[in-house]
Structures are given as structure tokens and as C-alpha cells.
Amino acid sequence: MTETNFFSSGWAAVVRDALDAGPSDQVRAGKLQEYWDLFETIKSVYPASWALGCRELPAELGGGPAYLFVQWAGGTVADCRIIGPDEPLAATYVLAMDYADWKALHDGYDAQRTVMYRKILLEEGNLLEFFKTIYFFAECLAVIGAVEARYPALVPA
């Protein structure tokens, strides 16, 4: 079986299942129950959508920029797909990150520091509203990064 490419439609389908399932038992075991209770509460009512961009997507993955669109509704992912460069970009929050940082996240770099070190940035959307649910976002970002996929090696600049 060939591995799914990062930022392909097949990958988006796996991401959708992974987000619906939420963090693994191993991840959950490392943090307090009250933290996960808050996570589940937010997940159950979260009404917003994310467009998570990848800048400089390698040519063999289609070239970029491209966005992963995630729509939340009723505690599940109602829509999850790749938006190409020519399609309209409409989401509550538009964020973007370089390919190298997506790859680092996949290789195990911490999702909280991916936010704090401004590797992923908010390009559109209300910042203060976005941050009210930042723990939910950071845990979901870690889930997305952990999805198995083929990430081509970086071409040295």
C-alpha cells in the first residue's frame, strides 16, 4: 500500500477521522482530566471553521499555497478537505505555516511551541475569540501533525 501524501484529499479524509476521535490514550494520560473535560466541552459546541495553510508546498505535492479546510459542528468534523490555490478561501480563522514547520510538527515538534514560536500564524479572524479555545486548537494541531503521511524531504535552499 502506498502511503498517503501530506495535503492530499486522502490525507484530509484521515485527518477528519483523527480529529473526530481526538487525542490518543497515550496523550490523554499525560494531562489532567479537568483539562480534557474542557477540551470535550469546547469540542461539543465549537461552531467555527479553520483554513490551515501550507506555504511552499513541495511541487510533487501540487505546489502551494494550499489550505486544509476544517468545519466543526455538533461535536464532530462536518467538512474536511483541501482547498486549492484557485478556490475561494472562506473560514472563521485562516492560519498558515511553512512546509518545513508542518514537517517538523509531524516529526514530533511540540504543537504548543508551534503556536508560541509563531510557526503557525493567524492571518484572518478575531484573535481574542480564537484564543479562548487555544488548548482545543493546539491539541487538534498535534492530532493533525501525528496523522501518518508521506512528507517529502526538504530541498536545501
Next chain:
Amino acid sequence: MTDRPSPTAVLHEGPRALSDAQVREIEESNLADVLKVDIDDVIEYVHKDLKALPDFTTLYRKYLKQRWDVYDLDFSQDVIDWQEKMTEDERQSFMAIASGFHHGERQVEIELPVFMIGASEEEKLHIAAQIEDEARHTVFFDRFYREVVGLKGDDIMDILDASFPWVSETFVGPFGLLAYQADELRRHPYDERARVRYGTTYFLWIEGVLALSVMKVTLSYARWRGFLPAYYTGFTATCRDESRHVQGGMKYLQDAVRKDPSMINEIHDTLRTILYTSGVNSRQIYYEPLGWTQDEVRILFFQQLRRKLNDVGISLSPDLEELLTKVQPVLAGG
């Protein structure tokens, strides 16, 4: 045994009155003499001028007199205390609390330059000084973790990587918010409303509430037990620096609200987001080895926030008062 007061005694004392001699001791001590200064007096000193805030040139002149050389500290007694006198529980508790500061100092150093772009010329002097303070505080923790705790690494980021496992996941609440607000200022450096929101997170919450509370926990432990003299000296000198940062920050917010009373909404909106993310812990932190309980740390948080708001003349809306009752301590600062 020691006859020093317990670390939490000041919680029940109420505000202290500082004599002129005590204020002079705090303001004029050189680095070696900072060891003799009581941390609770320094925290009281932060509030001394909040009702009649000094201007930015005065703060800059204080900085020139008070800056200290982080490379003058000698950690050799701290190494002995850390390795031989402190228990494993005390070390773990200390690491859980201090690591948020290690990362916080770095974060407030690198997020500050964009705030300078839209500042008045006098405030620029103060901010330039503060950036240098925060760089020095970053080096202070780098030296402590390297020389006393014994973390290994070739550069500053290696040591940050090594202490990061002790940082709570909830750190991304205030510090991620600050990073994104700094990015907002990078794009719109003269947006006065964005500057007030940034200032609320940085100066009121991170420096005025988180930093001063957490400083007090580790410093009162060190003073109570008579341990870690170089840590006590450097971090108490850091606290004296923070008094200038908090005073400058409160002056900025107070002036902004006086010029345009609707700016209070920006402060409230920012506090609302911060308090939403401050109601939960991701890890169990045991303060008891350092002489504190979680409830006492919460009381300290409230005291710190209330005093800033009262002294500067910022009132809270009822929904913020309600959120405030649910706040849990975040162990970090800058």
C-alpha cells in the same frame, strides 16, 4: 531551624508600609547587597508608585542606576544547596515553577521590540531598557539551569528545549496570545487599540500578575530555607527590574484610557480571553514542598491583580468578576 517568617505569612499581613530607608535600600542596593533585601518589600515596592506613576524618562534613569551584571553572580553555593540540601520533592516542585519563567523571560524579550514602533520617544527609551532587562533575565535562567540544575546544551535554545518538559501545556494560553498579539502589531504597529490589548496581556497579566506571584513563591522559599543565594540575589534584582516594567506598563494603559475612555473595552476584552483560558490546569503542581498550597497561590494571584486594577483605576465588568473566581495559577512570568 530558621526564625524567618513562613513563605506565605505576607498573604495574611495586608499591604506593607515601606519606610524611606527601606525604599532607598531597594532602589540603591548593588547586586551583592540585594541578597539582604526582603522579597516581600520588593513586591510592595512595585505598588509604591502605581497611584502616581513615574514618567518614562524617570523609569529610564532608574534603569541606568539599577542594571546589574548577570555574569557577576557566583552559583557555587547554589550548586551545593541544590545537590545536597534540597530534597527531590523540593527540586521537582521548584523546576515545575521556575521553568515557566525560563521560557517566559525569553518570550517577553522577543515579543517587545514591535511594541516600541508605535510608542512615544520617551517611552521608546524605557522599552529599549526593558528589552535589555529581559535579555539579562533570559541569561540569568540559562545560567541557573546550566550551572545549578545541570542541564546540558550548546546554546540558549538547547537549554530551553531541556527545561520545556517541565512547562505546563496551559503556558500557551497567555504566552501564545502574546506572540499572536505581537504579530498583530508587526502588521499594524500604530493601531492604538491593538497596542492596548497587547499591553493588557504583557504588562498587566504576564508581568503584573503571573510574574510577581511566581517570583514570590520561589524566592520566599529560598529566603525561608536560606538556600540558593545567587538565585535569590539575581531573581530579586529581576523583581526590582519588573517593578519598572509594571509601572511603565500601567502608565501606558492608564494614559491610553484617559485619552480615550472606550479603551477600557479593549482591556476588558483581553482579560476576558485570558480568564477563559485560566480556569484549568493541565498538570498537578505540588507547591507544598516550597511551603505553599494551591489555594494560597490563587489568593496571591487575586491580590496581585486587584491591587494593579485598583491602583491604576481600572474597574471590572460583572462577567469578568465571575470569571475571576475560577482562575487557576499559571506558573510562568517574564
